[in-house]
Amino acid sequence: VSTFEDDISFNFKTLEQDGVLMHGEGSQGDYITVELKQAQLLLHISLGSSPLHASEGHTTVAVGSLLDDQHWHSLHIERLGHYVNLTLDGEVKRFRCRGTFDQLDLETEVFFGGVIDHDKQHLIYRQNFRGCVENIMFNGVNVAELARHRRPNIRFEGNVGHYCQDQLTTPITFAGINNYVQVQGIPRRNRLAVSFRFRSWDTVGLLLYTGFSDNMGSLEMVLSEGQINISIAQPGKKKLEFAA
Ligand SMILES: [Ca+2]
Known part of the structure; x- marks a missing residue:
């Protein structure tokens, strides 16, 4: 699937500092990864790389801090060509993707809450997300709603439940x-x-x-x-x- 524009949003809460929240990639070297690292949110994106300059399209942007506080955080990623608005809890970071390409070419499968088959993904191993994610909207598709109805085009792996169990911790x-x-x-x-x-x-x-x-x-x-x-x-x- 090739897109010139993307609109992705969801909310999450966790007590974990690290975890992959979302990942999608394509055969032309394109990818988009959202992860928590040391309780910061990182967005990695590449709209493609030419064989001569393999790393030229790679862009990483960090937002937020102390996100492992078991409070809901809202994330919104809006992309128009090279330009991305990354909004976390109302704070907007606007940046331009590196490289010359402006289409995001992903396979038909996009992962939320972690990645299945790490070895098949061009992703170095990262811990999957542990916590709650809600209201996943991916380019107008309500993924959370499809998942709740266990639609056949949604695949589950591991222990995924349709509730948000608050850990019995009160900070x-x-x-x-x-x-x-x-x-x-x-x-x-x-x-x-x-x-x-x-x-x-x-x-x-x-x-x-x-x-x-x-x-x-x-x-x-x-x-x-x-x-x-x-x-x-x-x-x-x-x-x-x-x-x-
Ligand atoms: Ca591309």
Whole structure:
């Protein structure tokens, strides 16, 4: 399929930093790939390369940051010949594709949420997307709607569901140095199990503190120069410290 204009849009949300959201390619060296890399969105596009200058048509544009925040993000790609408007959450990036060609020539198959048969695609291996994608519109075709009705021209691979399961994580932002959350403990329990994910620009900070029942000491988990240190203090005993 050869197009002079393209209009592609969808919304996505994820907790993952990396993943292929969309990929299509053709036999003349054309391709379009949308991926998350280190929580930034990258669009790779080539409208074709001549055999003499294999890389001349390659263009990569990055937008956004911290997109692995489990919030919906909307992407809109509009192309007219060489010119592309890449819009992420209302922020528009306008650029011109490199190279001399102005038609995007793709095979009839376009992938969303990842790529099947990596070895058949001219794509170095990249992790497939994990998260939710909705309202996929590809040049006027409502792909999400076709997929929902399991139309025969849609192929599924792996675990694809028609729902968006929110992970049971609710992010909390600690914007200042004196912010914390205090939760009620269970006294005299002889085990303690805590798990959480975190992200910070700071290299130092207290992550977790708990006092033991009956003044039997305390446990703290701190971020120290980018490393996690745990220390357990008990009265009359040497403070136990270890790095995780
Ligand atoms: Ca082309």
